[in-house]
Amino acid sequence: MKFLHRYSAMGIAIVFILTAFAGSIFVPAEAEVVFTRGEVGGVFVGEEIYRSSRSLSGGMAAGDPDRDGDTEVAFCDFEGNVILLEPRGNGEFDPLFIWQVEGPQGSNKTLFDLIIADVDPNKEGQEIITAGDAGTPLKEIYMLWFNGTGWEVEVIHSGLLRTFDLDIGDIDPAPGMEILFGSFQHEEDFALHYLYRDGGIWKERSIPTIEAVKAVTLGDADPTVPGNEIWACVAGWNNDGGVESHLVELYHDGSDWVENVIYTHDTELIANVKVGELWSGHDGNEIIIAELSGWCRVLYYEDGEFKIENIFRADANAGKYSGLEGLAIGDFNPLHPGEEAVVTGYYNKVTQILEVDGDIVDDLAWTKEVDDARLEISGVEVIDATPEYPGNEILVASLQGWIELLHYQEDGIAIDGDTSYTEVEDGKDLDIALEVLPEGRFTGTVTLSAEYTNDLVVSFPNSVDLRFMKGEDIDVSIDVEKLGHQRTSYVNFTATGGEFTAEFRLVIDVLIVDTLSLIVTPQVGRIYQEGVNTFSAKVTVEGGERYDYIEMTASSVEGLSINVDSPMVPGDEKDLTISVVGTPSLGPQTLSITGLYSGVSVAQGSVIINVVSLEESFESSSRAVTGEKNKQLVNVNFTGPDPVKLMEVEIRFGADTIFKEPRDLSNGESIPIQFQVEKEQSGDVVVTVRSLSGALVYQESLGYLEYEEEEKETDYLSAILIVIIIIFAGIFVFLGISWFIKPGKKEQGEDLEGIGAPTRYSPGRGPLGPERGGSAPVKGRRMPREELPAREGMRRAPPRSENRGPAPRGDGVRRAPPAPDHLRPGGRQREVSRAPPRIYR
Numbered sequence: 068m069k070f071l072h073r074y075s076a077m078g079i080a081i082v083f084i085l086t087a088f089a090g091s092i093f094v095p096a097e098a099e100v101v102f103t104r105g106e107v108g109g110v111f112v113g114e115e116i117y118r119s120s121r122s123l124s125g126g127m128a129a130g131d132p133d134r135d136g137d138t139e140v141a142f143c144d145f146e147g148n149v150i151l152l153e154p155r156g157n158g159e160f161d162p163l164f165i166w167q168v169e170g171p172q173g174s175n176k177t178l179f180d181l182i183i184a185d186v187d188p189n190k191e192g193q194e195i196i197t198a199g200d201a202g203t204p205l206k207e208i209y210m211l212w213f214n215g216t217g218w219e220v221e222v223i224h225s226g227l228l229r230t231f232d233l234d235i236g237d238i239d240p241a242p243g244m245e246i247l248f249g250s251f252q253h254e255e256d257f258a259l260h261y262l263y264r265d266g267g268i269w270k271e272r273s274i275p276t277i278e279a280v281k282a283v284t285l286g287d288a289d290p291t292v293p294g295n296e297i298w299a300c301v302a303g304w305n306n307d308g309g310v311e312s313h314l315v316e317l318y319h320d321g322s323d324w325v326e327n328v329i330y331t332h333d334t335e336l337i338a339n340v341k342v343g344e345l346w347s348g349h350d351g352n353e354i355i356i357a358e359l360s361g362w363c364r365v366l367y368y369e370d371g372e373f374k375i376e377n378i379f380r381a382d383a384n385a386g387k388y389s390g391l392e393g394l395a396i397g398d399f400n401p402l403h404p405g406e407e408a409v410v411t412g413y414y415n416k417v418t419q420i421l422e423v424d425g426d427i428v429d430d431l432a433w434t435k436e437v438d439d440a441r442l443e444i445s446g447v448e449v450i451d452a453t454p455e456y457p458g459n460e461i462l463v464a465s466l467q468g469w470i471e472l473l474h475y476q477e478d479g480i481a482i483d484g485d486t487s488y489t490e491v492e493d494g495k496d497l498d499i500a501l502e503v504l505p506e507g508r509f510t511g512t513v514t515l516s517a518e519y520t521n522d523l524v525v526s527f528p529n530s531v532d533l534r535f536m537k538g539e540d541i542d543v544s545i546d547v548e549k550l551g552h553q554r555t556s557y558v559n560f561t562a563t564g565g566e567f568t569a570e571f572r573l574v575i576d577v578l579i580v581d582t583l584s585l586i587v588t589p590q591v592g593r594i595y596q597e598g599v600n601t602f603s604a605k606v607t608v609e610g611g612e613r614y615d616y617i618e619m620t621a622s623s624v625e626g627l628s629i630n631v632d633s634p635m636v637p638g639d640e641k642d643l644t645i646s647v648v649g650t651p652s653l654g655p656q657t658l659s660i661t662g663l664y665s666g667v668s669v670a671q672g673s674v675i676i677n678v679v680s681l682e683e684s685f686e687s688s689s690r691a692v693t694g695e696k697n698k699q700l701v702n703v704n705f706t707g708p709d710p711v712k713l714m715e716v717e718i719r720f721g722a723d724t725i726f727k728e729p730r731d732l733s734n735g736e737s738i739p740i741q742f743q744v745e746k747e748q749s750g751d752v753v754v755t756v757r758s759l760s761g762a763l764v765y766q767e768s769l770g771y772l773e774y775e776e777e778e779k780e781t782d783y784l785s786a787i788l789i790v791i792i793i794i795f796a797g798i799f800v801f802l803g804i805s806w807f808i809k810p811g812k813k814e815q816g817e818d819l820e821g822i823g824a825p826t827r828y829s830p831g832r833g834p835l836g837p838e839r840g841g842s843a844p845v846k847g848r849r850m851p852r853e854e855l856p857a858r859e860g861m862r863r864a865p866p867r868s869e870n871r872g873p874a875p876r877g878d879g880v881r882r883a884p885p886a887p888d889h890l891r892p893g894g895r896q897r898e899v900s901r902a903p904p905r906i907y908r
Contacts, residue, residue: 125446147176249280286342397449721750
């Protein structure tokens, strides 16, 4: 099943997802066992195999993509992670984060679905195909494969389509399998798409549909069409805000694709569809569908048409009904021959659909107490996930971040303990916890008994009552009689209930224990959270030379893998290696190292590992090159305390990669990269650092940059010289002009023109004698001095103008003004100072 935001629960789901995303850290799964009994379908046991705070989208598959011979479970989440659950061999799994969608923080990395199949003949083994809403700006479909040492990824399709469902099959004449996908979104993309290989590359084709595709599967449910048909759930928006959805059949009639509408729901989404042999009531396969209306329905072809059988409608405390979306088919119930279906959705129940006495019925397979039952169990698959249990198992993924493995349980009882082997010092007491478990449909009283040697005193309850498929704990107290020597003892427990019997044997080694010293060198170390380096140390055990060997173990720390050579002889030196396998918490982590002899601790030591973030060890900057306007210098500085191997440093300017190179980095190392900004070029300068596996370690945008037009530089020195030359040239020109036009000395008596009537000064002339000579202004042509007539006697007034008024009364003679005192007869005589001759007045 592939996740879809159910419209009525969208707000709740978004709140939960945001809360889950706030702390995306893997948490080891608790060893809780949940029994669930249906009315007719037997008992299923659920064991949590993965838990984290990441919200899981439900895309899951099983296979052997890393080609190690084991079956792994792969799944994806809403943060773009692809995670592999590697089996330990005891029914438990180790999570390995193998890849994450690239992109800056906050970009859309959601992955909705995932499949495992051998779709590329050029690559060895199986590949992982995953898709969703991931990719910026285009949505992408990714293919991951293991190259023998690490994981590689290839984008096999880019487009505007977000993918909710993936399937594979042979629907095209092209050789090999095709990858089918649909795009369920608001845009009008009404087609089923598939990818096929042509000449070693992936190409796309589309099959038109009447609405957008939500889910797709292949199967032979129509006897009138040879081979498999494509069955798709398609839907579109209606005027009331709901969805009108259809189950459609697609097949190729030899010339074109044919689309038949088999079933329509007017108001609710048909969320999922599968095809399989579920019911012997008619020949051939059946179609099973899950709806957000809460209905699970089976369709089958009979008497020339498709008929429909309503199986059940899901109800829960989430409301009147709970939407169904998760759907899978497979043989997981040994009580029933052939295949069964399992369906789940927006509540915490898993329902099996199986045939009982000739009828198709529903029966509870599993339920679990969850934090919020209104949130969707986002995915369910029927796969053979582990050899620990026969046949197939059911895998259930939740939006709350956990994966549960469900397996069918035969009837019976069992005794289980944390250990079947323990050690105790001579003369000490020992307390252990055992659990009596019902299997299958067993309930009732179980009687307990034990056999043990006479050097032990054992006490425990005589009986337990097993009801409601829950186990009962029993506490066992063991007293060891002090003998002063080493020995081995046994306690054999027996549980009997009706026709069923269970046994459990406890081996106890009574030891004489010496105190040893365990030394770790160095005792303090450092490791990067991103897992691009390891911490190596030496372990030595001193003392206790009589021990022939010491088993070494180390306490587990979330996200860290501890490997210590074992066993060792006291006095020898062994290697201790710590590496990152998940996402360890930042800060100091204390790991305990224990030396065991026959299961008893004989030595203790510890090492403190400080987990630091590699991202904080990078600094980057960008600046213009001095004197070069369009040259830029980017510096990437590594300040980490420990060196790292092969970090891929990439610098991008806009759409161009200007630097990309794997580098070994050590403390204080700087990578200067200079580049030229060309015309028509602009964009953000982004520095990205990735690990060898492709995981994003550091990314920073150094700002927006664009080409600047070059300005002509001003030659200020030349300008100053030109101005000086112009000034000196002006001075020389002025002096030259002044030299040539300098006026000469005027002769005496020369007329002077000016404002008013300038006076000619002529000594020795006029009636006033040599001291007061004068002349009258001359109009018209200026006469030479020698042409002026000599005047004697009284100076006459100038001729009267016609415009002048009447002549003054008298004899017509203009009289001179009275003479000054010093010129009058008998007046005071004084020396007269005359002005010197002037050229200009």
